[in-house]
Amino acid sequence: MNPRLLLKATGGLDHEGKQVIKADSTAYRILAEWVRQVNDPHGGKSGMKIAVSAQDTRSFFDGVAMLDNRKLMRRITLSLAGRLPSEDELAAAQKDGVKAVGPILDKLMKEDAFYDRLAEAFNDIFLTRGYDGVPETALSYDNFEKTRNWCQKYDLKIEDKAAQQKARYKLTDDYREAMLREPTELIKYIVRNERPFTEIVTADYIMVSPYTARGYGVYDEMREKFHNPEDPFEYLPVRLSALKHRNGKVQESATSFYPHAGLLTTFQYLRRYPTTETNRNRLRARMYFQFFLGIDVLELAPRVSDAAAITAKFKVPTMEASECVICHKTIDPIAGLFQDYYDLPDALFGPRKDGWFKDMFVPGFEGENLPPQDRWRALQWLGERTAKDPRFATTMVEHVYFILTGRKTLLQPKSLDDPLYDAKQRAYRAQRAEVERIASVLVKNGFNLKVVFKEWVASPFYRADTRSPIANSPNAEQRQAEMADLGIARMLSPEQLERKITAVFGKPWNRLRDKQIAMLYGGIDSKEVTERAVDPSGAMGALQRIMSNDVACKEVSSDFALEPTQRRLFPGIKPDVLPGVSTENDQRIRAAIVHLHQLLLGQYDIKENDPEVDRTFQLFAGILEDAHARKGIEPQETYNCRGDNEKRLPDPDYTVRAWRGVVTYLLRQEAFLYE
């Protein structure tokens, strides 16, 4: 053993680094073991016990049961297409199990609803809708000053001034919405056409609609290609010509085209992540690493003994101080690749007036300098290298995991002294192995992102549902920690909950579309609030109660007003069926409850004698018992709970309101409000 190395690390020698690890820590034991192995690689066995697990032959999913296949199908269709599974899909899932998932997903991923979800989900990641200013300012004044405000003077061919004003507002709103959608339309186009997903950093085109094409000044050349030139949201790819400044100068380009590099060069993306004279594109570099290579560079920020002293000691700390160089050596070359998107304050297109900074590491990528001849297409150069980087594939797999689960993949545990370190490390390794496996499938399939969705939903990480009891196991705490991140248990976002209500009841609730209410329910604005709430606050709990009360209020009475064959909620029962009167009546009530559990909660395998059905039955019967004991109860449904333009439904036995109570109860449950 080399005591000198250990002494240094523990502060036992006069050394600038001072104490880094404690003598009784796991880190110390690991270092001691390493020293021992270096000094005596073929020597005796280590006497140290190190809290890093050796090979573990147990299956990670031992004792974990997977989700029922019909429930899995419901989870998939609701999550990715905002609809309930069809009877055929449920039958296929029941017959073929997980094998049915692939073919059904193939079809589902052709539905428009999937692409709406895809756009929403990738905006949760890239947040491109959240840039400052009105959307058309993504088109710079210097390059698009004559076209970007086209809708202000567009001839609407409407004489009446008030009507014209209203139409112009609509035109402008649609134009702005179309501008905001462009980056995620690129993603939709790539996935829909099964193009390599690497195109999000390499595509030599952008997506434009008839409205945004006018903003770019390319509408005339595109007009014939649009299926419906009046549709603000029909998108087609287009390659822009090299940008022309209003002073007449044309952007340098060897191809005469704007050097598109997927998202990296879209103006919305650049505007969402702007820069300043002191930031020097470092925010853009940071986001590049996070979005495309899965690295949070600021998480790596090391603690130094005196950051202020280092800042003051060196003229250019980011190039001279080792504590700073460690990150800036990697970050600053990427920042330099964005140097032609620096015309402040907008920083959309145009180089820095005084030339790029000399006190930064030169533009490049991972040690390779940008060749001068590629300067005009620097972000294309970056995109090409990004696409080849193995971290790109794993990062895209992680993005899809985030879309499906609402959370990021696990980070490697850091604290070696954590008594649960082994368990956490095992969970991390198991999940990491799955990420890397799926990434290899992605690469083998030409970066077709659809395969990642298919792989994840078939993966036990997506299907894990219950576990066998472990309370009396000697390793219960360790096993509990290993399983801590298993299971979806994702609270639905306001958008997802609205879609689910629509899917289940056939019409939306709409209250969660209100921006203020959506924010209260944990939504995001893509700008200041960028992460969705993962746990319900009391205010959200109140909204859940309002939703369950209100939806049940609107839907139960309306459903009973229909002919039984047309009913969605109560197709097999009439309001005059009372419990406790006959066995037959009770069975019919139980059958109706089973139907509700299946429709609302997706409990396809539930039986009429299931304890959950018992509880719901008791609720229904109990409400009626209380109602019948109460004097003065109105013999008709509440005025506010009648259907649209309908009369109040007669309810002499209180059964309609009791069924409403049942639906309210079911809508408040985790099986409805979570995924």
Added chain:
Amino acid sequence: MNNKSRRDFLQLCGLAGLGVAAPVWFPTLSRAASEELAAYDGPYYVVFNAAGGWDTTYLMDPKGINGINRLYKDGDILTHGNHKFAPTAGKFQVGMSNEDFYAEFGSELLVINGLDYSVNNHSPGARYMATGKLDSDAYPTFAALAAACKGPTCPLAFLTFGNYSNTGNLVAMSRIPYLPSLAKVANADSIEGNLRMPYEDDFVVDRIQRALKEQIDQRVADTLLPRVERAQSMLYAAQMNSQSLQRITPFIPAKIPKERLSQQAEIALAAFKAGVCVSANISIGQFDSHNNNDVDQMKLIPEFLAGIAYFLRRAEELKIREKLVVIVQSEMGRTPNYNNGNGKDHWSIGSAMILGPGIRGNRVIGATDEKQFAVPVVPDTLACDAAKGLRIRPEHIHTELRVLAGIADHPMSKKFPLGVVEKDRLKGLWGAES
């Protein structure tokens, strides 16, 4: 409350990650629809955050030398009791001067100067200042930890309006961007919030509550995966606790102030007063003055101080002023020199201000030297001593904040150790009253 239901609730809280500390109040769950949870009665914890990095030399750590400040010289520096501060009266358009702020609050203010943030990037700095832990993104903020330990049944236990707000999965985070939106959800069992128009008869609500309770009672003993188990418990607690939100409506002001900090303050104060909230992050941004430092800081610091003053005065009106612990902070300081754009860049040394019950005011702990470097502090005496002292870092302050809040030994706090050994603790930081 009876023992059985109390045990049930403790079990539920533990499963929800809400910890094993006994909540002070407890509902009879089967009657929860008609019985309110008792109000949380303080202390309340408020973190005012100057996001972007404030220039402390224009507030509580004045210099006026070595070109550090262009708006005043060292001879212009003012004092109030033991405080020194930069003169700002007449140097801004809107807000509150340092002179007025110290005159009103200096006697109860504890200032910590020479605070070493250790990094000079926004994200890690914000994380470090909010949690006391630099190298982990799993730790809860102090505000979230206090909420989880002291008021897990409060429907808005932890309110946040920005800044780093990680909860450590201990408590749900509440974002209430608009005060009127809160009024809309205060009476969830009534149509449009009108108490005279309930959706259901009272016995129906009661039956639903009981059925939900029975269901959760059965499931906690089930074989659910930990995440699922936690989600069900959190959901049940959120819905149950939300019933006490109706207490907030009397405290929603008829007139909503225009100032951004005052709006946040009104929401937090209404929630505190109603007893449905333990802690709040209040935050404004744009302090990152890389360009035109003095212009920006002289706009923002007065706005910030005015917001704090508004908050404290309104708390006085609501009679909860004496229950407020207020922490005023930022994620970094600004360099002692101006850059070519008349701005100041990131600096890893800064300050914090704290006031509230148990904190003796009119004191300044720590210092920076003439070049704005941190001067170490002897933990036993809190005296500045470059040779024998240690650098005050966020974990030192957070360790003492946990003690001040009485949560240092709470199991949830122990899940997130800060690693400050006893000899390095800042003895007597809160003064004789602590």
